[in-house]
Amino acid sequence: MRLYQLDAFTDQLFAGNPAAVCPLTEWxxxxxxxxxxxxxxxxxxxxxxxxxxVNRYHIRWFTPALEVDLCGHATLATxxxxxxxxxxxxxxxxILLDSRSGELKVCRQEDGWLILDFPADTFxxxxxxxxxxxxxxxxxxxxIYKGKTDYLLVYGSQEDxxxxxxxxxxxxxxxxxxxxxxxxxxxxxxxxxxxxPQVGIDEDPVTGSAHTTLVPYWAEKLGKPELTAxxxxxRGGYLRCKLNADGRVDIAGQVKLYLTGDxxx
Numbered sequence: 001m002r003l004y005q006l007d008a009f010t011d012q013l014f015a016g017n018p019a020a021v022c023p024l025t026e027w028x029x030x031x032x033x034x035x036x037x038x039x040x041x042x043x044x045x046x047x048x049x050x051x052x053x054v055n056r057y058h059i060r061w062f063t064p065a066l067e068v069d070l071c072g073h074a075t076l077a078t079x080x081x082x083x084x085x086x087x088x089x090x091x092x093x094x095i096l097l098d099s100r101s102g103e104l105k106v107c108r109q110e111d112g113w114l115i116l117d118f119p120a121d122t123f124x125x126x127x128x129x130x131x132x133x134x135x136x137x138x139x140x141x142x143x144i145y146k147g148k149t150d151y152l153l154v155y156g157s158q159e160d161x162x163x164x165x166x167x168x169x170x171x172x173x174x175x176x177x178x179x180x181x182x183x184x185x186x187x188x189x190x191x192x193x194x195x196x197p198q199v200g201i202d203e204d205p206v207t208g209s210a211h212t213t214l215v216p217y218w219a220e221k222l223g224k225p226e227l228t229a230x231x232x233x234x235r236g237g238y239l240r241c242k243l244n245a246d247g248r249v250d251i252a253g254q255v256k257l258y259l260t261g262d263x264x265x
Contacts, residue, residue: 001022001024001262001263001264002022002086002261002262003021003040003259003260003261003262003263004020004021004022004077004081004085004257004259004260004261005018005019005021005040005258005259006018006019006021006080006081006258007256007258008072008073008074008076008080008206008208008237008253008255009073009206009208009231009237009239009255010206010237010238010254010255010256011254012256013256013258014235015235015237016073016206016235016237016253017043017073017204017205017207017237018042018205018258019042019045019071019074019076019077020036020040020042020044020045020074021046021047021074021078021081022036022045022046022047022048022263023048023050023081024049025050026049027049028265032265033045033047033062034062034066034067036062036263036265037062037064038065040064041064042064043073043074043201043205044062044063044068044071044073044074045061045062046060046061046077046078047061047062048060048097055096056096056097057078057082057095057098058097058098058099059078059097059098059099059104060099060100061074061075063199064200065200067100069100069101070099070100070101070209070212071208072116072118072207072208072209072210072211072251073205073208073237073253075097075104075106075208076106076114076253078097079095079106079114079116079255080114080255080257082095083114084257093108093109094106094107095107101118102119104116104117104118105117112254113252113253113254114254114255115250115251115252116208116250116251116252117249117250118209118212118248118249118251119212119247119248119249120212120215120216120248120249121147121150121212121213122147122148123145123148123152123216123217124145125143125145126145126146129144130174132170132171132173132174133151133153133170133179135167135170136167136168136170136174136179137153137164137166137181138165138167139155139163141153141155141181142154142155145217146176147213149176149177149178150176150178150179150194150213151174151178151179151180152217153180153181153182154183154217155181155182155183156183157183157184158183158185158186158232161181161182161183161191161193161232164181164193166179166195168195168197168202171195171197171198172197172198174198176198177196177198177199178194178196178198178201178204178207179194179195179196180192180193180194180210181193181194181195182214182217182218185229188228188229188230188238189218189227189228190214190222190227190229191229191231191232192211192214192229192230192231192232193232194207194210194231194233203233203234204233205234205235205236205237206231206235206236206237206239206253207231208239208251208253210231211229211239211241211249212249212251214241215229215241215242215249215251216243216249219243225243225244226240226241226242227240227241227242227243229241237253239251239253240252240253
């Protein structure tokens with residue numbers, strides 16, 4: 001089987017978020033895909049199958065520990081593989097993908113940027129806050145929200161977010177996929193970090209799916225639909241985002257190919 005490894009949401013190698021992509025002609029057993037993802041030991045491994053009858057792709061994402069409902073950076077990496085490295089039978093600049101989160105769309109721009117079209121998250125202020133959430137970070141945030149899968153913690157400055165050193169033993173007990181922390185940025189509209197020990201990832205380098213929560217929050221807060229963002233992990237990543245009127249978000253990024261190989265299963 002062919003396997004690719006790519007760095008997503010970056011224009012240079014060894015930055016952004018690495019993902020593995022495995023093109024398939026038919027689905028492997030779930031246990032085999034989970035074992036491949038564990039062997040890759042990356043935040044996400046994406047598998048996809050092309051359905052010629054409807055000219056669409058079906059995508060699934062696995063962390064080293066489990067299958068997840070949505071992953072931005074691995075979808076971005078998959079689109080790069082389909083557009084540039086594998087036979088591509090669809091529209092020259094658009095890919096449609098079926099997933100556990102419904103229909104997803106990826107568009108290619110002339111400058112090489114890829115735009116994810118994802119459903120915006122719905123979130124509300126967290127009236128009930130697990131004690132472990134505050135204990136894990138020490139510094140109390142200005143606001144706390146709960147989305148479909150994640151908590152969102154808003155801090156007063158980019159420096160506050162940079163200096164956070166979470167207690168992962170506390171975080172892993174939370175009833176959520178992960179925790180997004182965010183603040184206004186110094187050279188972009190907003191910055192963020194994402195912690196998800198619950199799914200085997202202490203800190204994710206760049207998290208596209210987290211921006212389905214971040215974009216609607218900051219678009220309302222800053223009063224504008226188009227935003228620039230950095231995820232300020234050690235590897236770091238840069239995103240261009242937009243909140244659309246139809247309740248969906250555009251999350252744009254670049255991809256760099258790192259590895260092409262074959263795996264024997």
